[in-house]
Amino acid sequence: MNRYFRRKLFIYILTFIFAVSIDxxxxxxxxxxxIQNLLSRVSVRAEAAEVMYGYLTEAFGLDQPLW
Incomplete structure (x- = not known):
């Protein structure tokens, strides 16, 4: 019985890690x-779009590498 619960717990943990990784x-x-997709929905002047692009890039961390 204990072996059954350990196996189930292991499978649940493995599934959770896999799901979070895919997500x-x-x-x-x-x-x-x-960011271009976000800005295409908003009609603003070109100068404001450039400022918003810079802000959103920094806010979302897209100016940094993944690793």
Missing amino acids: WLIPRFMPGNP
């Missing part, structure tokens, strides 16, 4: 620029 990887490997 982390999918947005990072999607094609396109997420």
